[in-house]
Amino acid sequence: MLTPTHLLFAQSAYLTTCVVAAHPPAPEEAAVALLGATLPDLDSRASYIGRILRLTSDLIERYFGHRSFTHSLLVQLIAGGLAVWLLPDGYGLALMAGWVSHSWADMMTPGGVSWFWPSRIRCVLPGNPDFRMELGKGGEMGFMLVMTLLGVVMMPLAATGKGTTGLLRGALGDMEMVRREYDQYQGGYLFSVQITGKDNRTSADISGTYSVQGPWRDAGLILDTPDGPRSLCPSSACQWYSAHAGLNRGEPIKTSTVSVSAGLLAVSELRERVSELTQAGEVFLLGTAQAEGVKAQPPTLEVTTDTLTFAYAAPAILEPFQGRTLRNADLTIQVRHSPDIALPAASRAPIQARNEDIPALLERWLK
Incomplete structure (x- = not known):
């Protein structure tokens, strides 16, 4: 030839x-x-x-x-x-x-x-x-x-960059396939999802393309929207209903984590560490802690009695906690940053446990 x-x-x-x-x-x-x-x-x-x-x-x-x-x-x-x-x-x-x-x-x-x-x-x-x-x-x-x-x-x-499998999943628009693909590659890329669907509460059309903050429970995703984070899944169990969804893979990233384990944790200390890490990339909170009188902010902050569960919550979730102390904190700070950026050693150090033994008479007054 x-x-x-x-x-x-x-x-x-x-x-x-x-x-x-x-x-x-x-x-x-x-x-x-x-x-x-x-x-x-x-x-x-x-x-x-x-x-x-x-x-x-x-x-x-x-x-x-x-x-x-x-x-x-x-x-x-x-x-x-x-x-x-x-x-x-x-x-x-x-x-x-x-x-x-x-x-x-x-x-x-x-x-x-x-x-x-x-x-x-x-x-x-x-x-x-x-x-x-x-x-x-x-x-x-x-x-x-x-x-x-x-x-x-x-x-x-x-x-x-989706591959044949990803293209087929996008064509089918099946949310289960989208979640499976996200689970396979999460942590290595930024993702957005293009959806056709509605708001489960208002029935308003929410079709569009949104950045993915993280997974939600077993079958959904948490999306970053102009009105705050929203949960998406193919049922009425979440805030948004997906009739058709396609996952878009964006820029490659590196995901680093900082562990937080403390019997008593001043929110000011947590916010200071989060602020340092935010300079390197996007920061999200995962895990549990205890505090009284906290209002739930689903899907990224759920409250059961005095137990707080953070699910890929952005740093702004901590603003209502100013001046507060968290108890029995078991958290992970996740940082999504460019592969070319290395986090400073000081900011990657775990926040260690302090004051594990809380006097019983004081514990009920900690907020």
Whole structure:
């Protein structure tokens, strides 16, 4: 096949592989895929790369022949293993997408490829010679057009980073699938969810796209909305009802945590630590503590008697607690930040237990 055909096929193969592998494409990787598409023709002195690396090409063609050694499955497996091991994430995938696509394209020509080298058997695709493509003829031109259209379709699909499974889940709009996908990748990416649904209390339409704060119970999500956090699930058990939902994966992140375990914990101390961590990224509170006279703020703060349960609560949840003390605090401060940012050692240190033994006469007056 002509070199432009191989390059077009390589790009379409790379983008298709990105869709399947849930790997967002990058221009640098696309360039590596183009390089991979030219490497098999090292066994031909007449090829572009053969003219550049003339000595290497001459040796390979002399001892192995054209469309044999460098086009073979054996060499592709060895090169693929080395590429995945030695190259950064994504570059090995791009290199092999281009390399393998070259062999498959050459199988569609009358001459075929010695894909099972060192066996001399030539592999062709399809088996009927009438449907194979002659060099530079109408069949190859049609194939180039199809590859161009395939690349146009695959580019936006690959850019979502969802993978085939994620795209199918998004198309189905099933909330259970959305939650399963979120659980699989949470902590490594920012997420938003595109929903069609209504408010369970007012029946108002709430369709739109919202950032995800975290999971809610077994089947739902907590969303960040202009009116505050809202729980979303496919039933009336939460604040918002989802008729159709699709999860969107955003920027990669790193999730760090700071543990808090204290018999007595001044909220001012907790707020001070949270304020330090907020400078690095988004901060959320999880866990339990005890305090009297606290009003619930579902879904991120639930109250049972004097037990408070924090569920991916933003730092603003602490504002009504100014001047208060929490008892039996067992909390986790979660920080979602850029992978390039390292939290200061002091801010990552756990808040240790203090004053575990509270006098019985004083305990009832602690608020």
